[in-house]
Amino acid sequence: MFNFTPSILKNLASRPATRQYPFAKRELPEGVRGELYNDIHACIFCGMCSRKCPTLCISVDKKAGTWTCDPFMCVYCGICADNCPTHCLHFHTAHRPAATERQMISMQGDPKAKKKNDTD
Ligand code: SF4
Numbered sequence: 519m520f521n522f523t524p525s526i527l528k529n530l531a532s533r534p535a536t537r538q539y540p541f542a543k544r545e546l547p548e549g550v551r552g553e554l555y556n557d558i559h560a561c562i563f564c565g566m567c568s569r570k571c572p573t574l575c576i577s578v579d580k581k582a583g584t585w586t587c588d589p590f591m592c593v594y595c596g597i598c599a600d601n602c603p604t605h606c607l608h609f610h611t612a613h614r615p616a617a618t619e620r621q622m623i624s625m626q627g628d629p630k631a632k633k634k635n636d637t638d
């Protein structure tokens with residue numbers, strides 16, 4: 519008990535080592551990978567992000583023009599963004615807000631518009 523006394527006194531006198539997230543947020547370092555975002559208008563639905571993702575959390579449906587990511591499976595490795603040929607995938611610098619239920623990131627694009635633009 520006497521061995522712990524200095525540590526107990528030190529901890530009583532110092533600030534807590536943890537934060538009350540999400541109410542207290544720390545400043546994020548440069549280049550932080552926050553929420554994954556797809557600029558869907560530039561997406562060509564090639565599916566490269568989905569094939570390269572190590573956790574298989576991205577689904578792409580070229581016909582329907584949908585791009586979906588399960589952020590609860592994402593490990594924020596950045597491989598999808600590094601391999602996206604149009605660079606439409608990138609990370610916001612802010613973290614996703616805390617959630618009480620599973621929410622997918624779902625985006626709807628228009629692959630036909632892409633084809634039309636390509637033939638213009
Ligand atoms: S790799 Fe990029 S362009 Fe291809 S489907 Fe994924 S987000 Fe779209």
Ligand code: SF4
Pocket residue numbers: 554570571572573574575576587591592593594595596597598599
């Ligand atoms: S950051 Fe990594 S784990 Fe997350 S969607 Fe991209 S490739 Fe998958």
